[in-house]
Amino acid sequence: MYTDQVLYFRCKTVTGTLAQESILLGAKNERIHAGRKAVISREELIDAARSLIGPNRSVSTLSLREVARAAGIAPNSFYRHFRDMDELAIALIDLAGTSLRQIFSEARQRATAERSVVRTSLEVFMEQLNADERFLDILLREGKVGSEAFNLAVERQLLFFEAELKNDLLRLEALNGKKLFDAELVARAITRLVFAMGAVAVNLPSAEQSKLLEQTVVMVHMIIAGARSMALDKT
């Protein structure tokens, strides 16, 4: 009895660990199929999971059976597409991060003056809070919960955000003929702060969200102003 239990949990842990190492959507779908084609795809399962995420549901609270139910397949069919829920969750986190970065990148491309960049980006951010795609929700919610693999997946996406923001900051400051003290740190502070404020805003009514948006705009300007003045002090 006891041994059975140990074995059971051991197996679970092993598959969990393997899931950490698995990377993305690709592998399975790129494989050549000799036999029957899938009538449901990994993407459809991911969509099913997304449809279940809501104000009080994070990816890590979803059960395999729930997702299968939402996708209209038998629970055991799930295993044809993902090793376990962790693997799906990580694929979903990566998808969310990739999609969001593209959205922000486009937003920043449209704006050129520094002030409008901050504001435009943050407006896009707040828009995404309420978007049907729920990509931002996913990143905000999974950051602190679930397996270590989840946290790593979210952290990786945030690092991408930081890197892209840093590049844009350098570009814009060069454009304005100003200097920042430490663009990397500035990008990091802004990213983390905006996500933290976003996490607060996510469940609030629209009016409160606007207030938080205004606060966040000022905060970001504070950080940039501070980095500029610290750059001057150094010179």
Next chain:
Amino acid sequence: MYTDQVLYFRCKTVTGTLAQESILLGAKNERIHAGRKAVISREELIDAARSLIGPNRSVSTLSLREVARAAGIAPNSFYRHFRDMDELAIALIDLAGTSLRQIFSEARQRATAERSVVRTSLEVFMEQLNADERFLDILLREGKVGSEAFNLAVERQLLFFEAELKNDLLRLEALNGKKLFDAELVARAITRLVFAMGAVAVNLPSAEQSKLLEQTVVMVHMIIAGARSMALDKT
């Protein structure tokens, strides 16, 4: 059955030694008891829950049965003390917030110069990340998960932090003869940013934590420097 017995006795002795003074006094214990006295207290149950929280366990992932097991009581005895796990979790969050604010308040009292206040506070913060009490872990982890009531409880504690930090900022800036643009917003930005950075640090090795500590110190100085320069611009 045999295993259960062993677990029972082991946990009982463990919680016996773990038993410590708790700040939080539940309404239930203040009630006048006409009959038998409790042989286990709300505080012991909270302690049991705390002992279960670890790198990969947040309060909201604990089951009622787990906590009862750790406390050495039968699952149904749990109901003599709390309506459900949510009630325990919220008591725990409040306890964590209250304890932490006291710790920070003491740390800030000790320091007077502004620079050392930032550094001292953040060092205390990082210390708490690794403290056995796990108070900070609790606040960092429960912020984005679990019921709406959880989020509200954490949010309430963060608002307390902001308010106290704002007071200290005003006090210190008066001392230094400087002005901040918007002390409330500064306090908020610092609080949220520090907690966000803390959430990143919480599972990292000590060397990485030190690096994050240094980054955070600079970030906080950036915000303060920015708020000062924006105050000057306004004048």
Next chain:
DNA sequence: TGTACATCAGTGAACGCGCGTTCACTGATGTAC
């Protein structure tokens, strides 16, 4: 072209598990007299 075969996505039934919750109970403690 038709036929035999291989592939494998999806299935239904079953499993053992830990869970929250309920019930009627026990018996130690405190109280009234």
Next chain:
DNA sequence: TGTACATCAGTGAACGCGCGTTCACTGATGTAC
């Protein structure tokens, strides 16, 4: 003081549930010839 009684924290057994996972299977699709 002793005795009868009330209170109620803690209990053991039981419940129904949803869960992850397994198994042997079915049958549609694609392929070889």
